[in-house]
Amino acid sequence: MSQPLTPVSDLALAATPNAAYWARCHTVDVLRRWAFPTEGTEVARLLVSELTTNAIEHARPLGPPEAAQPAPDVILLRLWPTPTGVVLQVGDNDPRPPTPQSPSDSALGGRGLLLTATMATRWGYHPRRPHPGKFVWAEVPARPSATFRKPADGQRESNPLLLGQVLTALREL
Known part of the structure; x- marks a missing residue:
């Protein structure tokens, strides 16, 4: 008798601004x-929002704006459970690896991968074969509060979940 297949969810979205909403x-x-x-x-909702927003940015053609394609590119979202959580994977057509930024305090963006690295058990990327581009993935624990890193002595305690909620709410305005 064969093993039952692990449930996997796939969703293809046009790389348009509302894709993050539908992915959430x-x-x-x-x-x-x-x-x-x-x-x-x-x-998971917060991290999918961040990864999808990054994919929308990077799904744009690499050429000059006047050479834009007539139809939007496609973002691929895949979810699958693990023994301790769920993996979120978002694909775009940009082959360049994701690079965490160091934005200024007043910057409106650039914190998505930093938030992902803080809130996910682990994250990474791999090529989107056989198509051009990449998949960026993050593993979310079922009980995240048990995995948040505690601050060192003398440092203020911060709540990454609260920070993520604030950033997502601002983006949704």
Whole structure:
């Protein structure tokens, strides 16, 4: 008798500004159906928003704007459970590796990968074969509060989940 297949969810989205909204809705819906814990679902929602927003930025053609393609590129979202959480994977057509930024305090963007690195158990990227581009992935623990790093002595404690919620709410305005 063969083993049952692990549930996997795939969603293709046009690389348009509303893709992040639909990716969040899809992620929450799938994780609820999988009975994923609420706390983990919230973190997954935030990270999918960040990864999708990055993919929208990087799905644009690498050439000059006047050479833009007539139809938007496609972003691919894949979710699958692991024994301790869920993996979120977002693909775009830009082959360049993701690079965490060091934005100024007043910058409106550039913190997505830093937030991902803080809130995910682990994250990375790999080529999107056989198509051009890459997949950026993050593993979200089912119980994220148990995995957040504690501040060193003398440092203020921060809540990455709260920071992520604030950044996502600002982006949704």
